[in-house]
Amino acid sequence: MTGTTTARTTGPQGTPGRVTLGQGLEVSALGLGCMGMAEGYGPADAREAVATIRQAVRSGVDFVDTAYMYGGGRSEELVGEALAGLSPAERDRLVLATKCGLLRTATGVRIDGRPEHIRKAVDESLARLGTDHIDLYYLHRVDPEVPVEESIGAMAEHVKAGKVRHLGISEAAADTLRRAHATHPMAALQSEYSLCTRGPEETVLPVCRELGIGFVAWGPLGRGLLTGTLAGAAFGKDDMRSILPRFSAEALRANLEVVGRIGEFAARLGCTTAQLSLAWLMAHGVVPVQGAMNRAQFAENAGAAAVRLDAAALAELESLAPAGSFVGDRFHAPMQATVDR
Template structure:
């Protein structure tokens, strides 16, 4: 997503292509995009940059959230899913997508109907596996009853613990993989945030945790986290990724970046071992109720089906 969407001015196409190929060179085997990212531009970038290396990675993309006439839309109707998928295949330059998610829950459409559309796409050979994103344990179980779900993608990091309410347990019960997006907290646990100086188009400028009055409070937590990472001999991003990886064998973090140096830093975390006492210190910093502010502003939260934590007020 970072290469085309939501974090200010993205890198150019050539730089994005270099980063994607460097990721593959480093052993990355999973690339995750969506129809919404850059209004289709991210899928086109992958199509140009890395599809000649198709055998080296699992390709994932998403539907339901899409862009129509330049506007973001949420549409889980089967006919819309089919239309988004066909357009994605053209942009990606491939005849199938390995893992295709429902990006968000469209509450106007029964989840069974949306999953049924993906099941038919699988039967047609257009996708290989089905996924969900930002959905609850109950929705996962309903979807899984229609067709086996391979992966659930939800935000998860030391400072976003909503999956621990129910979704992680449901994934384990059903044998579903868990894909953790924003595992370094949208850069907050990677030393990227020092104040509210966001570029134009940076989604964090609209998110309660990233703006005052919550920001100053949360930056104090980040300083404690940064000091813990330094004492462990790693970067904050690496400690955050190590924490996520420690939470379960079925968890795959997908840190996004538009910077090759950050990519290399992130990839190195997969080779590191973290002392259990250090990971316990991470939990202590981000104990229940420690973080100030909601995860999303109201309009975005309305599209989220994931369970709330006991101390969250929406």
Template sequence: MEQRTLGQGLTVSAQGLGCMGMSQSYGEADEATSLATLRRALELGVSFWDTANVYGDTGPGGFGANERLLSQVLADHRDEVTLATKMGIEGIVPDGPTRFRIDARPEAVHRRCDESLERLGTDRIDLYYLHRVDPDTPIEETIGAMGELVAAGKVRHVGVSEVTAEQLERAHATHPITAVQSEWSLWTRDIEPEVLPTARRLGVGLVPFSPLGRGFLTGALSGQSFEGRDSRARMPRFNEENLEANQAIVDEVRAVADAHGVRPGQVALAWVQQQGDDVVPIPGTKRTAYLEQNVAGLDVHLTADEVERLDGLAAQVAGARY
């Protein structure tokens, strides 16, 4: 597995693994299947794993279940994994009308870190993210507390998620930021005008989540409807009308894939991977077969003309992200 270096010298596998879907958002959790996928990831060299304190509202054990799931593999393989988790979003009631709140006060930063360490069964977090900026807490206070965790040896690197360029500037001025995690894919390009150039100017790495468009860019969701615990049921892009309109995007991706003899999802991942050596996507899956397909996307090399062709697809997207 190729290695890439994020800001502040954190070397990780060129493709990571988003673990959220193993415990929430995309149907029912399946612990045995997820554990097999985690172990297969290590065999393939996918050693950059991403979770969060709040992941797991629909899985066994409720909020925090995803960290506990990972702990079962980390117990014997901790030194093989570059472990990323997050804080800032807190779960309230899994099935209540308000399931989450944002709290990134310094005392919450310290408390949530200790809770995550206990659930993960480790003494350190390699990359600790502010999951969302707390509108009631200056980002300098939050990042300052995260810097204290670094000084205490509980955290190696600090990251931020879904921030603006101005917030990233302020965070980095408080403590060096290693990575910014944001949604980035063929059909979600919001970070490109401001956040991306700011991150590169500051030497901050990019960790795109949902690089496969929550599965849409794989072409496997055609004709599907979403309901119940599948979070896509609440996303405008996945309503019936927009899904039909957005099928034209998948058709274009599939045409490029056919030229390479690969799958559409592998082309979508290749597009993200080719955005720069400072970019490390974390496609999520709970199934071994999809993990293997994603890793094979590293072997797809798009031409400049193909990249340009794919670049234009974002203008065709129907429906908002959230």
């Protein structure tokens, strides 16, 4: 992978520095994703989640990412509780991102990109978050039944009303990204991207560079694969990895062999596997939103800010884990069908 989608400035030693996404939106070079605080990876501690969000913001990792979809609003509520304990100056520094258009229902997941849904969803998110504006508002998934121009057009109404400052889109195909950007300038595309998942390099990253759209990577640690801690792990029913192809017994064995090679290289560099994986993304101008569930995980991941990778290190890492090294789809079939539209 060559080139960058963002401009990065280095922060004080041990801090992530700042990155400018599209439309002049400045964020910390490392973000905090809050899905796992509500659901997805086994039991979570709400009090610890709130403490982790506050620690992140106060340490300079003040790009916080959530969505209604995460726990049916529970993640937004936890972020709102954390915000309530911040000072006005801390809230002003915070870049708060949330999403619309992907719903959790009694029968499963439903995509809804209709303008009438989007017009209502923003006020519901603002109420859960306890704030008067959202800094970055994403269309969580593209609705195949609704032209993307209609969905983005409804979101743009919130910008005009002052409820939202910037717009983005998630898991969109390259042509869809162009159409969305033509409707209203996109500050960011958010899609899964990591050493495990390299698809964006072929399609959407070039478009982001061309159009000046920032790239935000969710799942930068491969749902825990790139932490180097999953050997012998068992996934319970409340852990989504129990149904993901990449974490089947056979796939996991193969994938952990690749992680082992990455981990050996990380040890030679004096960092952890997770820190190296995050630093790889940051070295290319991509903003990873790491999904720490507690303060200890956050502190380890934040150490990626101190890892600087030169051209030789990047080339060696590429030789150890080239694109296509990891096996297994990233979603089970119903959700896999919702991406790259």
